[in-house]
Amino acid sequence: MRRSSIKIMAQLIGLVKPLIHIMIAAVLLGVAGFICAIGVTVLPAFAIADVLGYEYIEWKIAIALIIVAAVLRGLLHYGEQACNHYIAFKLLALIRHKVFTALRKLAPAKMEGKKKGELIAVLTSDIELLEVFYAHTISPIAIAILTSAIMLAVLSTFGAVPVVVAAIGYICVGVIIPLMVGKKGAGTGMSYRNDFAELNSVVFDNLRGIDEILQYGYGKESYDRIKEGEVKLNCSSKKLKLLEGRQKAITGFAIMLFTFIMLLTCFATYKNGIMGIDETLISTVIMTASFGPVTALSNLSNNLTQTLAAGERVLSVLEEEPQVYDVTDKEIAEFGEVTVDNLSFGYDEEKILQDINFRFEKGKITGILGKSGCGKSTLLKLLMRFWEAESGSITINERNLNDINTNQLRDMQSYVTQETWIFNDTIKDNIAVAKPKASLEEIKKAAEKAGLGGFIANLPKGYDTVTGELGEGLSGGERQRIGIARAFLHNSPMMLLDEPTSNLDALHESYIMDSLASAAEEKTVVLVSHRESTMGIADKVFEMKRERSS
Known part of the structure; x- marks a missing residue:
């Protein structure tokens, strides 16, 4: 009106x-x-x-x-x-x-x-x-x-x-x-x-x-x-x-x-x-x-x-009122096992997830396999509390997401999206988005884990190379690896990876999978993909079916 x-x-x-x-x-x-x-x-x-x-x-x-x-x-x-x-x-x-x-x-x-x-x-x-x-x-x-x-x-x-x-x-x-x-x-x-x-x-x-x-x-x-x-x-x-x-x-x-x-x-x-x-x-x-x-x-x-x-x-x-409000002034929460209980969610009239249950163990890699449109990405966004669940709950260490301060929740999680957004800035600053005050050594270490070390070393200005608007100077795989480097730099106890290797060749995929396997010893990793080959490093794999309804 x-x-x-x-x-x-x-x-x-x-x-x-x-x-x-x-x-x-x-x-x-x-x-x-x-x-x-x-x-x-x-x-x-x-x-x-x-x-x-x-x-x-x-x-x-x-x-x-x-x-x-x-x-x-x-x-x-x-x-x-x-x-x-x-x-x-x-x-x-x-x-x-x-x-x-x-x-x-x-x-x-x-x-x-x-x-x-x-x-x-x-x-x-x-x-x-x-x-x-x-x-x-x-x-x-x-x-x-x-x-x-x-x-x-x-x-x-x-x-x-x-x-x-x-x-x-x-x-x-x-x-x-x-x-x-x-x-x-x-x-x-x-x-x-x-x-x-x-x-x-x-x-x-x-x-x-x-x-x-x-x-x-x-x-x-x-x-x-x-x-x-x-x-x-x-x-x-x-x-x-x-x-x-x-x-x-x-x-x-x-x-x-x-x-x-x-x-x-x-x-x-x-x-x-x-x-x-x-x-x-x-x-x-x-x-x-x-x-x-x-x-x-x-x-x-x-x-x-x-x-x-x-x-x-x-x-x-x-x-305009947001669908999700930031949580503040709650007690500090401890990270632990992440549990999804009878979770349901839909966009408008379309039902995406219906009574799903998952358990993501600390120090383990949990794979979620499914075809496009089955709700894998939606689940990750609900874990990040980008949206509110219609019913059911998500808990971290038996504490509901809605009772965890939003800033602390963001510190607990590193999220790699399907499409990594690249700013018109240097490669160093693009990686440092995940930790603005990070030292150059920390940035280099994260880039190495993401398989970017050799690529950046061959650039004329190295880490000071400007990517161009929308990362026009980078390939799809290079942009994706910058997103993964950000996740490593953020160094949070939980990593949410949405099709992290979809734009990578077999060599770089293998390199990053090895890095993730090493990181998983101390982290909770949720790996989402439609490719079975990506699930080779997962300790446990859940398969999601396409069950959308309206």
Whole structure:
């Protein structure tokens, strides 16, 4: 269910609290700046009135004030924008930090189902678009309200008629028109942000899969998918531009209409002897000049639809509840035998595991053999407490996983995934992910156990060789061995290995199996594979059947 624009704005404004003093300064500078801008237009009217014999301000003083107001307008506007952008960029950094923190809590259970392209859009373009809100939305609203109130106070010295006309004009241009346009554009703005994220995701997928696209001649189909997304995005963009054009036309017409109404009503009042011709002239000029703040407010609706849509997407990430919460403040647990009792788990309506039972003995290698899709990887993720079991339990040394501090549980386990993620960094730092403060000697020892020693020694820069983005400089087997080296470096009492040799040749597989056999004397090793040859080092092998149901 989508939240209202007012609620989105209120939640975004709530983030300004730490910088409220700077926001107040921006508003005050903005009000003073608009007063100066209005003065540049209105003071000539006072000068003319003085020439015509009406006693307001001497025309020479009025001209001097015009020059001063013009200079101050520039300085005050600069100060206002500096404050607003300082707030915006400070808050964008804060929001990015909050989003990354939220994503960390959501991972990995809720992250696996999310499209990476959409997440990138939230982290980049959506958050960046909030700069418009913080730098060009919050203070203009306050400035428009305060400046309009001051102008109404000035007009009240000429009588009730100018005040009523001006108030109706301000409300119409600054409130009614933006609300009408915003209401019509809210759905279009969200559609645009969603279409943008979808196209971003498609492009991201195609870039990641460019080798397969070229190999199998899938280029036309890939291009068609991108083209389809581009057409949808352009359609949403055209709708937004059409709304923007209509809003500008309606706003311009409303300003001219209310200026004309002010002239007619004041002139009628003058004819009835209530106002003087000088008051009629000055009231009309003030009306014309004072629409600046509310016009700025009205123009906000042009980008506000997209901004609020981006804000809602960001807030949705911040508010999304993780499926698994970190456990803290529990007593320190001792590692021991790992037991799985009557464990059941499923994704949505699909049942993956049903009443399974395992016992992983300390100092033993336990193999889990099964075809793809039978739930082997899911079991490892449940052992890591990446997901919560639907029923049954997992215990370590007779202590439920849910009663073990998450940080301690991570220290107890080393997890080698099927696809090792490689960062665009040196080989040394990629291995050191498992232990950031590890010495070079520790890293080399782990690399040797993973069969990487000879390979790294032949590289021009050795351990300081940069792997490239996504490890493009490494083969699949080399990436997998870096993942295994991380597990050895982490040196935890339990190793969870998900198809650890699927990309390795027979020589390297044999080498790593020997290393694992040696390590198992002190560790609990869970070895998952669909290849029977991998199970040669296992002390005990369980076979899992494919029994998925919905």
